[in-house]
Amino acid sequence: MSSEFAVVVRDLVKTFGDVRALDGIDLTVGTGQVVGLLGPNGAGKTTTVRILSTLLAPTSGSVQVAGFDVVRQPDHVRRAIGLTGQYSAVDEYLTGAENLRMFGGLYHLDAGYVKRRSAELLDWFDLSEAADRPARTYSGGMRRRLDLASSLIASPSILFLDEPTTGLDPRSRLGLWQVIKDLVAAGTTVLLTTQYLEEADQLAQDIVVIDQGKVIAHGTSEQLKDQIGGDRIEVRVTSIDQIAQAVAALAPLSSGEPIVEEDRVFTPVRSGSTVLMEAIRSLDANGVGVEDLVLRRPTLDDVFMSLTGHAAETEPQPVATGRRGRKK
Ligand SMILES: Nc1ncnc2c1ncn2[C@@H]1O[C@H](COP(=O)(O)OP(=O)(O)OP(=O)(O)O)[C@@H](O)[C@H]1O
Numbered sequence: 058m059s060s061e062f063a064v065v066v067r068d069l070v071k072t073f074g075d076v077r078a079l080d081g082i083d084l085t086v087g088t089g090q091v092v093g094l095l096g097p098n099g100a101g102k103t104t105t106v107r108i109l110s111t112l113l114a115p116t117s118g119s120v121q122v123a124g125f126d127v128v129r130q131p132d133h134v135r136r137a138i139g140l141t142g143q144y145s146a147v148d149e150y151l152t153g154a155e156n157l158r159m160f161g162g163l164y165h166l167d168a169g170y171v172k173r174r175s176a177e178l179l180d181w182f183d184l185s186e187a188a189d190r191p192a193r194t195y196s197g198g199m200r201r202r203l204d205l206a207s208s209l210i211a212s213p214s215i216l217f218l219d220e221p222t223t224g225l226d227p228r229s230r231l232g233l234w235q236v237i238k239d240l241v242a243a244g245t246t247v248l249l250t251t252q253y254l255e256e257a258d259q260l261a262q263d264i265v266v267i268d269q270g271k272v273i274a275h276g277t278s279e280q281l282k283d284q285i286g287g288d289r290i291e292v293r294v295t296s297i298d299q300i301a302q303a304v305a306a307l308a309p310l311s312s313g314e315p316i317v318e319e320d321r322v323f324t325p326v327r328s329g330s331t332v333l334m335e336a337i338r339s340l341d342a343n344g345v346g347v348e349d350l351v352l353r354r355p356t357l358d359d360v361f362m363s364l365t366g367h368a369a370e371t372e373p374q375p376v377a378t379g380r381r382g383r384k385k
């Protein structure tokens with residue numbers, strides 16, 4: 058069993074009839090790492106996670122989790138992983154504590170162990186006080202925490218989280234991020250899917266961007282941002298007549314083609330702390346009146362836009378009102 062990689066996916070394909078949901082995905086997750094699988098609605102995130110957790114058979118390609126083949130050794134894989142699915146697995150009519158006991162039963166864990174572990178998880182997820190209330194009385198954030206707690210009952214070394222914070226308010230989201238960070242600090246390997254760039258940025262060391270079943274980019278958040286051309290200076294001139302002078306003044310700093318829009322110039326520039334000062338000096342020396350000047354680092358939104366041609370989700374959507382995004 059390889060200990061260097063917790064997950065190795067090679068050329069993974071999944072078709073549903075005519076739909077090619079996954080079209081040759083390659084992916085690795087190093088042991089102890091957090092990888093974010095980022096993609097819009099219908100990109101193939103859930104399909105990937107379901108195959109990795111042995112719930113769905115691949116059409117072709119190979120998938121190893123914890124060193125075991127998901128098709129030939131599914132029992133070994135299941136023993137190593139925890140899964141928090143996109144939709145809640147919580148039983149509404151059972152209490153928080155009963156839900157955890159039920160999951161312990163599914164894993165055939167010893168009753169005494171389950172009792173101790175449940176108390177520990179309820180405490181950690183701030184659910185001790187609500188432990189004896191039916192889950193249907195829980196808020197969205199509490200349910201999500203119970204979901205995550207359930208997937209941890211058997212102390213898995215590898216955790217799959219499918220859109221862990223979709224539909225949560227910003228505060229519950231921050232709370233859940235902290236829990237995920239704590240898990241990672243304690244040595245758990247995590248593969249999480251998200252359509253939120255900020256979530257990938259916050260949690261993942263490595264980000265794999267997928268769209269329409271294909272990997273379209275891969276790297277750290279910084280690498281992805283660099284990939285679309287590093288920093289950018291945006292200048293608004295006082296008088297539109299000076300726009301050509303502004304372009305000329307910025308040319309020596311420029312690392313690519315400038316874009317002019319009315320009284321604004323957008324110039325890609327090399328990274329560095331002195332570039333802003335140099336821009337101000339050069340504009341001044343060329344007699345260009347400046348209304349506004351900013352140095353902007355690309356966001357993951359810019360990356361997403363430039364890679365996919367459409368914007369990503371930026372705001373959490375309430376679960377009940379359904380899902381926004383690209384129509385298929
Ligand atoms: N059981 C199925 N039968 C037919 N098509 C399916 C099935 N499951 C998924 N698909 C299709 O596969 C593609 C990928 O779906 P998937 O659920 O993996 O996307 P996703 O990235 O998880 O999207 P979302 O962000 O909406 O959860 C979509 O086109 C979807 O309609």
Ligand SMILES: [Mg+2]
Pocket residue numbers: 102103104143219
């Ligand atoms: Mg999904």
